[in-house]
Amino acid sequence: MAEKAFKERLKEIDVSEYDAATYERFSSAVRRQVQSLRIILDSLQAKGKERQWLKNQALGELDDTEIIDGLTGEKAVYKRRGELDPEDSQDIGW
Incomplete structure (x- = not known):
């Protein structure tokens, strides 16, 4: 059959x-x-599709790597979790 x-x-x-x-x-x-x-x-x-750290944000958690910039008056020294835009994501090497 x-x-x-x-x-x-x-x-x-x-x-x-x-x-x-x-x-x-x-x-x-x-x-x-x-x-x-x-x-x-x-x-x-x-x-x-994973959420990643979005750096150089005006709101969120203080980004330890941007402390010096914060002392000089930079406002975008925070990071927060979110999805990266496709044009902002890293190239996977192809």
């Missing part, structure tokens, strides 16, 4: 049994690497 459904599906997508076997052979050869790449990309996407 599964064999019949498989052959019908191949017919629907206009693929021969030889092409399906060839695809499966190549796919199985790289399956582990594809899975690893998916995990890496998912973690990068999740990391991109």
